[in-house]
Amino acid sequence: MKPQPFNFEDYLSENCKSTRSSFLREILETAEMSDIISFAGGLPNPGLFPVNEIKWALDKVMTENARCALQYAGSQGYRPLREWICNRYYERFGIHIDPGNIIITNGSQQALDLSGKLFINPGDCVVMEKPSYIGAIQAFSAYNARMEQVTLQHDGINIDEFSEKTRSLMPKLCYCIPNYQNPSGISYSSQKRHQFAEMISDKKLIVLEDDPYGEIYFDNSGHIPISFLIPDQCILTGSFSKMISPGIRAGWMVVNEKIKSHFLKAKQAADLHTNNIVQQMIYTFLTCFNIDDHLDKIRGHYLRQKNNLIETAKKYLPEGTKFTNPDGGMFVWATLPDDYDTMQLVDFAMREKVIFVPGKTFFVSGEGNNTMRLNFTNSSLQETEEGMKRLNRALCKYRENLHVMAGL
Amino acid sequence: MKPQPFNFEDYLSENCKSTRSSFLREILETAEMSDIISFAGGLPNPGLFPVNEIKWALDKVMTENARCALQYAGSQGYRPLREWICNRYYERFGIHIDPGNIIITNGSQQALDLSGKLFINPGDCVVMEKPSYIGAIQAFSAYNARMEQVTLQHDGINIDEFSEKTRSLMPKLCYCIPNYQNPSGISYSSQKRHQFAEMISDKKLIVLEDDPYGEIYFDNSGHIPISFLIPDQCILTGSFSKMISPGIRAGWMVVNEKIKSHFLKAKQAADLHTNNIVQQMIYTFLTCFNIDDHLDKIRGHYLRQKNNLIETAKKYLPEGTKFTNPDGGMFVWATLPDDYDTMQLVDFAMREKVIFVPGKTFFVSGEGNNTMRLNFTNSSLQETEEGMKRLNRALCKYRENLHVMAGL
Numbered sequence: 001m002k003p004q005p006f007n008f009e010d011y012l013s014e015n016c017k018s019t020r021s022s023f024l025r026e027i028l029e030t031a032e033m034s035d036i037i038s039f040a041g042g043l044p045n046p047g048l049f050p051v052n053e054i055k056w057a058l059d060k061v062m063t064e065n066a067r068c069a070l071q072y073a074g075s076q077g078y079r080p081l082r083e084w085i086c087n088r089y090y091e092r093f094g095i096h097i098d099p100g101n102i103i104i105t106n107g108s109q110q111a112l113d114l115s116g117k118l119f120i121n122p123g124d125c126v127v128m129e130k131p132s133y134i135g136a137i138q139a140f141s142a143y144n145a146r147m148e149q150v151t152l153q154h155d156g157i158n159i160d161e162f163s164e165k166t167r168s169l170m171p172k173l174c175y176c177i178p179n180y181q182n183p184s185g186i187s188y189s190s191q192k193r194h195q196f197a198e199m200i201s202d203k204k205l206i207v208l209e210d211d212p213y214g215e216i217y218f219d220n221s222g223h224i225p226i227s228f229l230i231p232d233q234c235i236l237t238g239s240f241s242k243m244i245s246p247g248i249r250a251g252w253m254v255v256n257e258k259i260k261s262h263f264l265k266a267k268q269a270a271d272l273h274t275n276n277i278v279q280q281m282i283y284t285f286l287t288c289f290n291i292d293d294h295l296d297k298i299r300g301h302y303l304r305q306k307n308n309l310i311e312t313a314k315k316y317l318p319e320g321t322k323f324t325n326p327d328g329g330m331f332v333w334a335t336l337p338d339d340y341d342t343m344q345l346v347d348f349a350m351r352e353k354v355i356f357v358p359g360k361t362f363f364v365s366g367e368g369n370n371t372m373r374l375n376f377t378n379s380s381l382q383e384t385e386e387g388m389k390r391l392n393r394a395l396c397k398y399r400e401n402l403h404v405m406a407g408l
Numbered sequence: 409m410k411p412q413p414f415n416f417e418d419y420l421s422e423n424c425k426s427t428r429s430s431f432l433r434e435i436l437e438t439a440e441m442s443d444i445i446s447f448a449g450g451l452p453n454p455g456l457f458p459v460n461e462i463k464w465a466l467d468k469v470m471t472e473n474a475r476c477a478l479q480y481a482g483s484q485g486y487r488p489l490r491e492w493i494c495n496r497y498y499e500r501f502g503i504h505i506d507p508g509n510i511i512i513t514n515g516s517q518q519a520l521d522l523s524g525k526l527f528i529n530p531g532d533c534v535v536m537e538k539p540s541y542i543g544a545i546q547a548f549s550a551y552n553a554r555m556e557q558v559t560l561q562h563d564g565i566n567i568d569e570f571s572e573k574t575r576s577l578m579p580k581l582c583y584c585i586p587n588y589q590n591p592s593g594i595s596y597s598s599q600k601r602h603q604f605a606e607m608i609s610d611k612k613l614i615v616l617e618d619d620p621y622g623e624i625y626f627d628n629s630g631h632i633p634i635s636f637l638i639p640d641q642c643i644l645t646g647s648f649s650k651m652i653s654p655g656i657r658a659g660w661m662v663v664n665e666k667i668k669s670h671f672l673k674a675k676q677a678a679d680l681h682t683n684n685i686v687q688q689m690i691y692t693f694l695t696c697f698n699i700d701d702h703l704d705k706i707r708g709h710y711l712r713q714k715n716n717l718i719e720t721a722k723k724y725l726p727e728g729t730k731f732t733n734p735d736g737g738m739f740v741w742a743t744l745p746d747d748y749d750t751m752q753l754v755d756f757a758m759r760e761k762v763i764f765v766p767g768k769t770f771f772v773s774g775e776g777n778n779t780m781r782l783n784f785t786n787s788s789l790q791e792t793e794e795g796m797k798r799l800n801r802a803l804c805k806y807r808e809n810l811h812v813m814a815g816l
Contacts, residue, residue: 006641021669043480059463118420248685266427
């Protein structure tokens, strides 16, 4: 008998087999090709990165504290940075958080992964908005979660539907993005935050509130996180990716004292701690420069980019297409007339050198055929106009092809 | 009926409950107190960090390529850095690796976590050396692995015992550290590497070869990784922590083409990608400076530190204590006479302001009572002498206490 050759795939864990791949990451890599206009990735506008300030802050850390910054460090993260985060919450919302309840992570994505690791047994139910962030769907799928989605209305999640699904599905975790949601751009109204918190507070489930865009608002000074309304059963994330830069991979989570030690063990096992030079650089940047001036610049710029995108999209996308009009964040959600299939359209778009994310990607059970996510932060006003023209050409070819196919 | 208060711990996953905490991390945090002399942590000598070169490299990246370095990047890692790693393997061992088979991770710790995620179902058996690295024990415990250890002899793992245990336990994964092992300092001889590879090659199991110390050798130019002898069933890790700095959290894994896409999905779900500025800084550092000159400096220094530690330890530790004499790496393993209990001793040591890791920490089933791990890289020659004197005083008090307890 000939021995079977060794095959790695025979050894995969059940969780690994259940992990979804991300259309998003593949798209990001395509979008690196310079002649493509991308409405796809969730890339902040690189023109707004505070390059000189970061360079100066890195230099300062390397001049004043290099040997400490280059050494191993504690898993929880650089304490002065955790203190800054707490002060910021206090300034914005009047809420006291102890720096001992902050853990620095590699972007908020790691907070999602660690939360999956801590709470999800295979088959446990996770409820999330419909549509929801693909990176969260991926992170939870890696723990073999059963995911259910609840309709997102113009002012936040549908409370009645949530309540009903919770009764029947007994979810362990609810994942939500109440501010300028990725992918829809929708925010929970103040009223809905309170309704949601009240509804949750007598349910046996954990809320994982993801807030990467909370500081990127166009309307007022931002909304209070739901986690501050019902702190005993919530985990809140935050991120420096949109405030400063995503390439530095730094975010945080606010965790309850009762669960902190478990998160710290999980963080240790995952990668010991987050990059130490970068943590010190961020702290230096935040304390030596005026972060509000920087954020105001981003907010003003993104607002103009959003308005421009919606305006040009209305000109070039099919009649009857509906758009969200976000008060912050980086995405507009477009719903084309019913008979459009954006998963097919994206192939035509790529041939015209323009790209977006088909909305279906953000649904766990195959809906959203006629939807798309449009990022407005990564293209200039001129590129946006040109990109929409290309999308219009792709739409023409898509329709021509449908007619040809229908005629066969 | 009064409603039960919400309790986070009721919601923990089975895997989370099985995760071990790390004595090591707690010790690292204690060791940050400046008046303690630490033989405990696995801290490289901060005096040897190439501070000026790193500062220069960071400045160069921020001057020439900032907006790209600060943006989101691909999950696999910065391609020029992956190419450098492949060239290095070719120079050292004449082995061709394709940059497409390298994934950049947050230190090699993340490679262990991702491997656990990819392969371990709850209850799957992982075989490792006895003793073994605590961070690996912790990472695999987070996937509820059943861990078994195989005796480490002076020239590497006990092949007969390994072979026997493999037959009876049917492990899915073998974790090993063939170069200057943490915690023992032991290396596999060239003969044992070939014997081990041959024995493994007709077994149905994956080898995860951890090689963070491979470039920190004192004897010759280092040994060939076992992964290059049986590439079809191995995963190899590497790390910049000991070559450059651990605070930057950068390492890599060499993965088979058949398994690569699964690792990339797992890396995406975990944290999207490793810090991009740091990856570009490392590449700049490696190509603009002579890494071999830098490594030779580390090697010479660590060799002197090791010799000094063994010499002074022989003076101050109990008669009959045996020491390994590593040809590289950062640790010496001490075996005290049978009746010593180093877990008790460490309390006395901390009162004398000196610290080490009790050996028991590195065993999965409570052996090694009379052993300790001594790090020789993080204390100067003078500190080492003073630390050993303090350890001698701790030993006296430990023995006095035993006599008092015996007299009660």
